[in-house]
Amino acid sequence: MAALDVVRRGRRRRDPRLPRAARPTAGRHRGGGRARRRPPGRGGAAVNTVLGILARLAEARPGRVLVGLLALTIVLGAFAGGAQSDSELTAFAPDSEAAAALDRVQEEFGAGGASLQVLVDAGEGGNVLGPDGLEAARQVREAIEGSGVDLGDRVAPVSSFDQAGDRAGSLLSTDADLEAGTVTAGLVVVDLPIDLTEEEALEASTTLADAIDAQVDVDGIDVDPYNQYVLSSALQTGSEEEMPRLLGLSFLLIIGILLFQFRSVSDVLLGLVGLVVSITWTFGIGVILGPDGLGLVGPFSQISLIVPVLIVGLGIDYAIHLTSRYREEQRHGERPPAAAAMAVRTVGGALVLATTTSVVGFLTNLASPLPPIADFGVFVAVGVISAFVVMAMLVPAARNLLDARRSRRAATSAEAVAEAHRGPGALALLSGRAAVVAERAPKAALGVALAVSLLATVAATQVTTTFSQDDFIPSDSAIGRLIDRIADRFGGELTETTFVVLDGDLATPAAADAMLTVARDLSGTDLVRTTGDAAQVSSPAALVAELAADPDTAGAVADLGYAPEAGFTEAADVAGLYELVRSELPARAVSVLGPDDDAGVLVIASNAGQDRAGELESLLRTAVAPLEEAGLTATITSEPLVLEESLDALTASQTQGIVITLVAALLLLVTYYGIKERKPLLGVITMIPSLAVVSWVLGTMWVLDISFNVLTAMVASIGIGIGVPFGIHVTHRFLEDRRRYDTIDEAIRMTATHTGGAMAGSAFTTAAGFGVLVFASLVPMRQFGMIVAITILYSFVAAILIQPACLKLWGEWRARRGDVAELHEHERRRSGSEVLVGS
Structure with a gap:
């Protein structure tokens, strides 16, 4: 009951974690000379002002904060309902002569005339020129005529393998034996009007396909309509059906991990509500920026469909760090309003820097020559900012309201006592034990990391790049099997057309x-x-x-x-x-x-x-x-040629993208720590784990035989976008703990325990969020989920092993120079009123 007595009486007792109030000893000069004390830099005043405002709102006006969040969510939710998606891989076309020529063909000449091919297939050993095949062809023509689709003024808009005359040979499969009158498969081709827009051609194609599927039924004959519009519609429908399933599985895994982390249902529910709100904001703002709004970005593409999963992974990081710090402050005797404000003031600084670095990392995708990848960077940047704003307002304010009400009801209840005595969780304790590596063998740890990174870098040079529409078609799906049959029967893609644009x-x-x-x-x-x-x-x-x-x-x-x-x-x-x-x-x-x-x-x-x-x-x-x-001037173009150019552009942009992302993040961190803490070298130290992780990830891709494609191409920026915030949290907390504890080893141990525990929960939930993509039907998405999950786990390992070793060596170097850091204002306030609980 001693601890409870302390809480009741409000007695002041010194936390043994803290140095003596009159004599801060962190980083004491070992040479016996006079220690130099340098107050933190005055940079970051704007950030501190914003955090101060958020802290005061969470402390004094939590209800108004939540009402404001609800209002904004309703407005942005209305916009989110109008989100558009584009599953055409040609949307990735770079700015090139061939791409421009293909656009001209589509706009000025109607893409050479869109058409719908209907495959009539009698199967192996069958004969489509027999009675059943001819009946199927007749039913197809009747379905087309009765579909209600206006085929324009063409003299003969429908060509059938049984009626095409001179054209019949081009409508029969490659095994045709006209003398014997046998052939396995034939085509019925519907030429659509030239003047149809893309939307009208899509609607006409899907209407015809639905009519044929509903009305044609002949035993032993397979009838399948196909063109790029039908393919795109199937891919989009498949993605829209699959993503909710994957998101649902992701949420279930995250719920389980968060329950283990927090041991509190309300904390888990707050995190999940914040994620839903963040995703809503992301899509709402994306629509505002999109083609129907400001026109700054394109529609959501195939790769943009993973944005919700990415926001789930990144957004939960904010909730975990804020909640963990809030609970830590409660364990030190702070009441809910003060704990909420302290969580924003302390963790908020790291979250702002982490958010800024992540946004910069993802916005470097704007340098990509492929528009959807550039747009993806914008969408994720919007999502990261949304997640920060939502979590920074929702978690502290909601926790204040919930816990203040509960504490007023039963301040001395068994539940309150248990909460006061609850210590760090299992993940925090395990993370704290990892500090022994940095304490006892920092140079050995860095040497091993360097050797592994060099080997991984060599392996990374062997990673190949692929770019194909086929990657985004599940091989076991109906459309995938149809494409395989078309290739088998006709020797290739039926809809492929090459154009020579003539000027003169x-x-x-x-x-x-x-x-x-x-x-x-x-x-x-x-x-x-x-x-x-x-x-x-x-x-x-x-x-x-x-x-x-x-x-x-x-x-x-x-x-x-x-x-x-x-x-x-x-x-x-x-x-x-x-x-x-x-x-x-x-x-x-x-x-x-x-x-x-x-x-x-x-x-x-x-x-x-x-x-x-x-x-x-x-x-x-x-x-x-x-x-x-x-x-005449002749320009050759086709979709395969443009996709090949996209592959070349993707390959060329890999190294450029990685370098730009790393340099941008490094400059940002060096500038921040140089101005805010007057220690620019900390920016380099904070980046070291991410540099190692990039090489580890690329080397792992080679080991797992995973190539760069439109999804995995962004692994480097995602690795930096996730890995750098981990490093920021470690550096930020180490600076705070270095001011509080007597030795550098103590500071590292407590940093690994508290921030490391929060990072462990964040890493496992984020990895789980991405890991569910291994259950996706598309190979690139499965590979993406796997490699991002690995990236996150690598980032956690590097932040908990490599970075503390760097900080240990850096801290000892600073101590030898006589540097002693002083407590920040909010830290001094807490040090003077801290109440020891749980001892």
């Missing part, structure tokens, strides 16, 4: 003849699809040739100077021929010819895929020579 005077006989020459030269390569012996190439000149083959228009074409055998004569009226094309084939003319005959496009049905896109580009550069000789 197209209405000359030389230019028109050159278009036909290119088509003839491409007929002999397996990288271009053929119909019979002719390459599938659409162009303004090809449409003229098509009219010449039609008896109804052959005479008019001949009068204007074109003959099928001789081509365009020197006196041919090519402009007149183009006008004839526009009048007879208006929809198709728009897809290949500009209104003034000064721009056009060759639409090539290619079969190169991303792996051979560069080979096809080289072939085309040779093939388009006649066009350039005719005075």
Whole structure:
């Protein structure tokens, strides 16, 4: 009962952790000379002012703080409901000639005409030209006609493998034996109107696909509609369905770890409420900054879908540190209002610096040439700031309200006594024991860390980079199996198209003849699809040739100077021929010819895929020579080529991104500690664990055979964004404890116990939050979850082993120079009124 008596009577007893009030001894000069005392720098006044305001609000006006948070959450929640997502991997296209040309094709020529391919598959050993296959084709056509989708003014918008005439060969699988009348699979192709917007094409494609799925049913025949819009819709739907499941699992794991950490249901609930509010703020602000708002960022992309998981991981760190410090202050006798204010004043400084460093680290993604990665950095930065503001206001204010009410009801209840006697948790005690490494063998610890880092750096140079749409398609999903069947039946991607954008005077006989020459030269390569012996190439000149083959228009074409055998004569009226094309084939003319005959496009049905896109580009550069000789400028582009450029840009940006992030964080920390504490070297020490972690993580990626992709490419910035705050918390608390305790070893031990315990809880909850991604259906997301979880655990190990060793050596060096730090104002206030409990 001695401890309880102390609490009741308010007797002052010196905490044995503290030095004598009249003679601060931390860092005493060992040389016997006069110690130099240097007060903290006056930098950071603005931060201290803000923290002071937050502390006073949490202490005196907690109810108003919570009402303000609720109001802001309602407003931002309304915006969050309008969040848009874009699952197209071409959104990652860098600013390049090929990417710009692809945009032109889509905007000026309708992407060559979007289409929906319907695969009619009889299966191995089956024959799609048999009665069942033909019945399936008939039902597909009826479903298309009854779908209500307006297919425009095309003469024949639907081409079927059983009715296509000369085009039938291109609609049959590669095993077709026309003499025997057998073929495994065929296509029904629906050409959509040229003038559809992206949204309209998506709606038309999904409407047609739904109609076909609902109405076509033939035993033994598989019927599957497919195009990029159907693929994107399936990917987006899959992501939207999967993310709530992953978030739910993440929350369950976090709840379990927090219960173990805090042993308090209310603390856990506050943390979870804060996470939900932080995510709501992030998406609400993201919509405000997005295409429908200020237009500063794009829509949420595939990688942005992991932002909620990232905010869960980062946001819980704030809740844990604030709650842990609040509980620590209570154990030292502070009542709820004062404990809430002290938690903000002490931990708040570290959280502000950690938030700033994380934001800077993630905003370095703005240097990426890939727009979604740059936007991702903005979204996460917004999320980190939101999480800080929410947690810094919610946790202290709510704890003050809850505990003050409880303490008024039963100040001397068994629960209150138990709370007063409750010491550090198991994680804190285990973390404190790790301090023995820094106390007894700091140089050996740093030597081992250096050796491991050097080996990891060598391994990191072997990490490869990949960039493919296929990575984001689950292989065991319906769409994944469909793509595999299409590749097996038709030898590649059905929707792949390569474009040659032409600029110049197209209405000359030389230019028109050159278009036909290119088509003839491409007929002999397996990288271009053929119909019979002719390459599938659409162009303004090809449409003229098509009219010449039609008896109804052959005479008019001949009068204007074109003959099928001789081509365009020197006196041919090519402009007149183009006008004839526009009048007879208006929809198709728009897809290949500009209104003034000064721009056009060759639409090539290619079969190169991303792996051979560069080979096809080289072939085309040779093939388009006649066009350039005719005075035209030819630009080659395609989605695979743009994705290949994206891969190159991603590869080139890896080292640049890591260096920028590290340098930015280092400059920020050196500046902060130089101004605030007049100890700039602390900024370097705080960064040392993160430098080690980056090399460890990249080396681990090589060991686990994980490549850089659009998700794992951000591991370095995430590692720094998470690892540096760990280092900041250790440095911040060490400086405080160094002012309180008699020896450096004591200060390190107490730092490892209190801050290390909070970091352990944060590390395990954050790792669990990301670790649930290993249950995702997408390989890149599984790899991302695994490597980020590893990164977080590495960051904790480095912060609890490497950094204390650095601080031990630094502290001894400062002591030899005679440096003695003085208590800060709020620390002096607490030292003068501290009540010993639990002894």
